Amino acid sequence: MDFRLTDDQIALQLGLRELLTGRFGPEQLRTAMTDSDKDRLPLWSELADAGLFSLRKPEQQEGGLGLGLAEAVLAFEEVGRALVPGPLVATELATVHASLPLHQAAGLCRNRPAGRGPLLVERLPTLDTLLLADTVTGEVQSVSPARVRARSRRGVDPLTPLWELEGPLPSGDPLPGLDARRLWVEGSLLTAALQVGVASRAVATAVVYAGQREQFGQPIGAFQAVQHLCADMLARTEPARAAVRAAAVCADAGASTAELAVATAGAKLLADQAAVRGARDCLQVHGGMGFTWEADVHLLLKRAWVYEGSFAGAAESTELLAEDLSAAAVGHL
Amino acid sequence: MDLQDTPAEAAFRRGLRDWLGKVLPDLPPPPDPLDWPARRAYDTAWQRRLYDAGYAGVHWPREVGGQGATPAEYLIFLEETERAGAPYVGANFVGLLHAGPTIAAEGTAEQRRRWLPGILSGAEVWCQGFSEPGAGSDLAALRTRAVRDGDDYVVSGSKLWTSHAEVADWCELLVRTDPAAPRHRGISWLVLPMDAPGVTVRPLRTLMGTAEFAELFLDEVRVPVANRVGAENDGWRVTMVTLSFERGTAFAGEVVACRRALVELAGLARRNGVWEADPGLRRSLGLLAARFGALWRLVQWNVSEAQGGGVPGPGASVFKLCFSEARQELYDLAAAVLGSGALVLADGEGDDWTAQRLQGLSYTIAAGTSQIQRNIVAQRVLGLPKPGRA
Numbered sequence: 075m076d077f078r079l080t081d082d083q084i085a086l087q088l089g090l091r092e093l094l095t096g097r098f099g100p101e102q103l104r105t106a107m108t109d110s111d112k113d114r115l116p117l118w119s120e121l122a123d124a125g126l127f128s129l130r131k132p133e134q135q136e137g138g139l140g141l142g143l144a145e146a147v148l149a150f151e152e153v154g155r156a157l158v159p160g161p162l163v164a165t166e167l168a169t170v171h172a173s174l175p176l177h178q179a180a181g182l183c184r185n186r187p188a189g190r191g192p193l194l195v196e197r198l199p200t201l202d203t204l205l206l207a208d209t210v211t212g213e214v215q216s217v218s219p220a221r222v223r224a225r226s227r228r229g230v231d232p233l234t235p236l237w238e239l240e241g242p243l244p245s246g247d248p249l250p251g252l253d254a255r256r257l258w259v260e261g262s263l264l265t266a267a268l269q270v271g272v273a274s275r276a277v278a279t280a281v282v283y284a285g286q287r288e289q290f291g292q293p294i295g296a297f298q299a300v301q302h303l304c305a306d307m308l309a310r311t312e313p314a315r316a317a318v319r320a321a322a323v324c325a326d327a328g329a330s331t332a333e334l335a336v337a338t339a340g341a342k343l344l345a346d347q348a349a350v351r352g353a354r355d356c357l358q359v360h361g362g363m364g365f366t367w368e369a370d371v372h373l374l375l376k377r378a379w380v381y382e383g384s385f386a387g388a389a390e391s392t393e394l395l396a397e398d399l400s401a402a403a404v405g406h407l
Numbered sequence: 408m409d410l411q412d413t414p415a416e417a418a419f420r421r422g423l424r425d426w427l428g429k430v431l432p433d434l435p436p437p438p439d440p441l442d443w444p445a446r447r448a449y450d451t452a453w454q455r456r457l458y459d460a461g462y463a464g465v466h467w468p469r470e471v472g473g474q475g476a477t478p479a480e481y482l483i484f485l486e487e488t489e490r491a492g493a494p495y496v497g498a499n500f501v502g503l504l505h506a507g508p509t510i511a512a513e514g515t516a517e518q519r520r521r522w523l524p525g526i527l528s529g530a531e532v533w534c535q536g537f538s539e540p541g542a543g544s545d546l547a548a549l550r551t552r553a554v555r556d557g558d559d560y561v562v563s564g565s566k567l568w569t570s571h572a573e574v575a576d577w578c579e580l581l582v583r584t585d586p587a588a589p590r591h592r593g594i595s596w597l598v599l600p601m602d603a604p605g606v607t608v609r610p611l612r613t614l615m616g617t618a619e620f621a622e623l624f625l626d627e628v629r630v631p632v633a634n635r636v637g638a639e640n641d642g643w644r645v646t647m648v649t650l651s652f653e654r655g656t657a658f659a660g661e662v663v664a665c666r667r668a669l670v671e672l673a674g675l676a677r678r679n680g681v682w683e684a685d686p687g688l689r690r691s692l693g694l695l696a697a698r699f700g701a702l703w704r705l706v707q708w709n710v711s712e713a714q715g716g717g718v719p720g721p722g723a724s725v726f727k728l729c730f731s732e733a734r735q736e737l738y739d740l741a742a743a744v745l746g747s748g749a750l751v752l753a754d755g756e757g758d759d760w761t762a763q764r765l766q767g768l769s770y771t772i773a774a775g776t777s778q779i780q781r782n783i784v785a786q787r788v789l790g791l792p793k794p795g796r797a
């Protein structure tokens with residue numbers, strides 16, 4: 075066992091971080107928010123060229139790098155930290171599993187229990203395909219977004235325009251050989267990786283501000299109440315990061331979908347908490363400034379909410395983990 | 408990133424499993440937790456068996472009597488012994504995890520020869536005399552004095568919360584050797600024989616009603632200068648070495664134990680019907696499973712980082728903070744599963760969740776409180792400014 079990143083993995087992580095620092099800093103983030111063409115996807119072709127979506131494709135295929143989920147979660151942690159808007163995860167899944175050509179974009183929605191609010195899809199009109207995943211039957215279909223009835227909604231996150239699907243969904247082309255459950259689990263894990271990125275950014279942002287802002291004649295970061303907020307932010311982030319990476323490594327080592335689902339449920343649950351609570355604490359550290367549109371803190375929280383609502387949610391994950399415990403308890407008796 | 412056993416690790420795991428499978432079935436029943444001498448005898452006997460089988464100090468270097476196992480193999484050792492339900496390190500805790508590694512790293516050849524074999528074989532039990540009435544979280548405020556007199560130090564003062572003091576042979580003792588020096592600079596690290604004249608141990612009753620730790624009174628106790636580990640007045644640095652040995656792995660085996668306890672709790676909840684009746688409780692158990700799972704991964708991460716000789720990541724204090732809180736929540740959930748049963752103590756049969764819940768109250772205090780861990784994370788890991796310095 076050696077859980078450290080390999081040299082290649084470090085190179086991949088740093089390369090992507092460098093690209094994003096240069097191309098998607100605070101200025102570009104603001105520009106993207108005020109862009110009149112709201113549905114345009116910032117940075118899309120650069121990210122595709124950098125291999126974000128095709129990392130896991132076999133080397134023989136277009137853009138394929140032949141890497142695994144372990145590398146994918148490292149990459150998604152970076153784009154999560156940079157607050158690059160999506161649909162990153164659905165596009166990765168479609169590129170890897172449904173041969174979506176590079177530079178295209180995909181959305182994904184799933185059959186789900188009633189009473190949980192409208193079916194929302196990011197940036198519907200710019201998508202090239204929409205995957206419909208039925209995690210009960212395991213079937214996946216592909217639908218042309220033009221055939222879907224939907225209306226634009228004002229999304230909470232200024233960088234994630236949302237479309238509400240209306241009426242019954244058209245039936246699409248079946249994608250045989252694809253397992254909706256596997257897709258859902260991998261999507262949940264990649265989303266958890268995005269959240270780890272958001273959570274890390276929240277810690278870093280809070281620490282920088284706490285070191286600069288002065289009250290009562292000293293930096294607020296010297297006050298224990300603020301220090302403990304920051305320490306707890308890190309204490310939620312580190313276990314989540316370890317859980318996300320471990321789940322990915324186990325998947326690459328051949329874990330079954332059921333095993334991966336349990337590991338992913340834990341990872342997504344903790345990553346969601348680290349990101350959502352971390353962003354709130356970051357906002358608190360910023361005081362009144364945190365409540366303004368000018369500070370970027372609110373963007374962290376809003377994105378964390380979007381990811382929290384994407385793929386496996388808290389109820390689904392905790393139930394799955396409880397089921398696993400219960401099964402172990404039966405085996406134990 | 409790799410979580411699979413290497414061939415060498417797999418062989419180590421297999422060998423250990425085989426051995427545990429052979430020895431555990433004829434292990435005597437665990438002693439009465441209130442009977443300290445019996446506990447000492449039980450714990451040291453188990454250590455002796457590990458020693459005879461070549462599993463004592465697995466990760467200690469060979470030149471000091473260990474087995475030279477890698478940090479990853481040590482983790483396997485903790486994982487497998489815990490999984491098999493082998494006895495806990497118990498009364499040997501301070502010797503094996505604190506004093507021994509410190510002497511191995513900082514002691515002279517003579518000191519290693521004198522003390523390490525006794526620790527490894529379980530012949531001698533150690534305790535830790537760091538805390539004092541006026542120096543708990545603020546350890547460097549300690550006042551126990553040691554005055555040089557020929558080849559001895561004459562030590563006077565008192566220590567508090569000294570776990571296992573009643574049954575210990577030796578004590579790793581922090582004393583002030585230069586009262587005029589700045590507080591971190593005048594401290595020395597001594598080995599105190601617990602049977603020396605002038606040493607008085609007064610057991611303290613814990614909130615469980617048991618005597619887990621003690622007060623230690625030192626009245627002009629003569630300790631040979633040869634028992635000093637490290638240079639005179641360099642004890643704070645040696646202490647940091649001692650504390651660093653706890654990093655990453657000190658509680659690692661207990662994470663596995665908590666996961667096992669969680670499974671038992673799920674079984675209990677199913678049998679008494681709350682599993683179905685209380686979805687909130689069920690989900691809380693699920694969330695806790697996620698937390699213990701992630702903490703185990705964090706241990707693997709820290710151990711891997713240490714393997715490269717690198718500085719242990721933010722893991723140590725982060726881990727201590729998260730684990731002690733998660734473990735307390737485990738016992739609170741157990742109380743929810745037990746209902747009114749949580750108000751009575753077991754009569755010796757089976758797991759005593761309520762006793763564990765009481766014991767668990769110490770986790771956020773002992774070995775550095777959660778507040779101190781947060782201070783460490785904020786100031787040393789995140790680099791936030793020290794308080795009060797404008």
Ligand SMILES: Cc1cc2nc3c(=O)[nH]c(=O)nc-3n(C[C@H](O)[C@H](O)[C@H](O)COP(=O)(O)OP(=O)(O)OC[C@H]3O[C@@H](n4cnc5c(N)ncnc54)[C@H](O)[C@@H]3O)c2cc1C
Pocket residue numbers: 298534535536537538539542543544545567568569570571619620769772773774775776777778779782
């Ligand atoms: C079961 C158990 C076993 C122990 N075994 C040993 C042993 O074998 N050997 C040994 O030497 N010691 C031992 N200890 C002592 C332990 O290390 C101390 O209890 C611990 O470090 C806290 O010190 P204190 O009890 O003096 O509390 P205090 O330091 O008085 O703290 C009281 C409260 O104030 C808070 N506080 C203090 N300073 C700060 C600060 N700077 N910032 C924020 N909050 C602060 C603390 O978090 C705590 O909530 C043991 C303790 C327990 C409970």
